Amino acid sequence: MALTISTPSNPSYLADDAIAKIHENPGFGVYFSDHMALIDWTSELGWTNARIVDHTPFSMDPAGSVYHYAQEAFEGLKAYRRADGSTWLFRPRSNAQRFANSCARLALPQLPEDDFVESVRQLVAVDSRWVPSGHEQSLYIRPFAVATESFLGVRPGKAVTYCVITSPVGSYFAGGVAPVDIWVETHYSRVANGGTGAAKCGGNYAASLLPQEIAYQHGCNQVMFVDNAEHTWVEELGGMNFAIITKDDELITPELNGNILPGITRDSLLTLAPEVGLTAQERPVSLAEVYEGLAKGTIAELFACGTAAVITPIGSLTDESGRHEVNVPADGGRTIALRNLLIDIQYGRIADTHGWTEQV
Ligand code: PMP
Numbered sequence: 045m046a047l048t049i050s051t052p053s054n055p056s057y058l059a060d061d062a063i064a065k066i067h068e069n070p071g072f073g074v075y076f077s078d079h080m081a082l083i084d085w086t087s088e089l090g091w092t093n094a095r096i097v098d099h100t101p102f103s104m105d106p107a108g109s110v111y112h113y114a115q116e117a118f119e120g121l122k123a124y125r126r127a128d129g130s131t132w133l134f135r136p137r138s139n140a141q142r143f144a145n146s147c148a149r150l151a152l153p154q155l156p157e158d159d160f161v162e163s164v165r166q167l168v169a170v171d172s173r174w175v176p177s178g179h180e181q182s183l184y185i186r187p188f189a190v191a192t193e194s195f196l197g198v199r200p201g202k203a204v205t206y207c208v209i210t211s212p213v214g215s216y217f218a219g220g221v222a223p224v225d226i227w228v229e230t231h232y233s234r235v236a237n238g239g240t241g242a243a244k245c246g247g248n249y250a251a252s253l254l255p256q257e258i259a260y261q262h263g264c265n266q267v268m269f270v271d272n273a274e275h276t277w278v279e280e281l282g283g284m285n286f287a288i289i290t291k292d293d294e295l296i297t298p299e300l301n302g303n304i305l306p307g308i309t310r311d312s313l314l315t316l317a318p319e320v321g322l323t324a325q326e327r328p329v330s331l332a333e334v335y336e337g338l339a340k341g342t343i344a345e346l347f348a349c350g351t352a353a354v355i356t357p358i359g360s361l362t363d364e365s366g367r368h369e370v371n372v373p374a375d376g377g378r379t380i381a382l383r384n385l386l387i388d389i390q391y392g393r394i395a396d397t398h399g400w401t402e403q404v
Pocket residue numbers: 120280281282283284285305306307308309310349350351352
């Protein structure tokens with residue numbers, strides 16, 4: 045079913061000079077564009093009433109089920125301004141597919157892929173003034189679905205709202221692409237076997253907030269989680285996937301085991317690895333293997349990757365037993381080579397031979 049998205053006719057929104065001021069230093073997820081996309085769903089009618097309206101607060105009954113049982117899923121992708129002024133999305137169909145998978149796990153209705161992409165595309169077109177053009181800036185796009193039915197029984201909500209908001213963003217970490225220090229959490233788990241780890245849902249992030257605070261207390265910027273059963277196998281960071289580059293030119297990342305978010309950046313880098321001379325491998329990675337590889341020098345680089353931060357070199361791993369330093373190459377090594385390659389594709393500076401980019 046193709047949905048028509050109606051756009052409001054009154055373009056009386058933030059003035060261009062105010063947007064330009066925001067674009068001077070947008071931060072991350074602080075400012076929001078003028079509009080949002082909405083599509084309603086009810087168990088009787090299915091998806092209806094797709095529209096673009098002003099970005100305004102929701103009104104929801106306090107009995108709305110998402111407030112109580114966290115029935116929610118979300119996505120994150122970006123629109124990039126190219127040098128010629130055009131705006132492009134990166135792999136929006138992959139986000140649409142992952143969103144459908146997350147919604148299935150959360151017992152939420154699945155929005156058809158075309159409707160997801162169209163809602164994003166039309167919202168970005170309406171708010172194109174908000175796509176910044178500064179170095180490594182972009183418009184972060186946050187689609188999500190929440191159960192809104194007023195009902196306190198524990199079952200999937202019979203009313204759901206799908207919404208897309210956008211936010212102009214700069215670099216995710218205040219320090220730019222400087223290496224980050226990671227706290228390795230071996231007490232608290234983010235997700236459990238058979239749980240919602242492979243879904244992008246708010247509950248996973250709620251569970252990661254306390255460990256993230258603990259990471260900050262240890263002077264680290266991010267938290268890394270290991271498997272919940274044995275506390276042995278590396279899974280991912282609070283908001284990014286994890287990868288190793290070995291001295292022998294391998295790119296190794298933990299395999300998707302049902303607990304790890306299938307990152308679209310991760311998947312893109314596995315594809316691009318040969319282009320910077322790396323052989324890509326997905327397999328279980330133990331914490332002991334990482335520490336040993338760092339000590340012996342068989343691991344050359346570690347990095348974290350995701351839409352928000354793109355690729356960020358890791359400078360150290362710390363856990364209860366102490367700190368493990370990474371000897372980060374002065375020129376940034378393969379991590380930065382991969383990062384530059386991906387960014388050049390996203391911003392259209394080199395040809396996209398993989399069919400990943402879509403013009404708005
Ligand atoms: N893991 C987690 C927990 C995340 O929140 C994200 C960000 N979406 C990622 C990995 C990376 O996914 P992607 O590359 O699709 O942004």
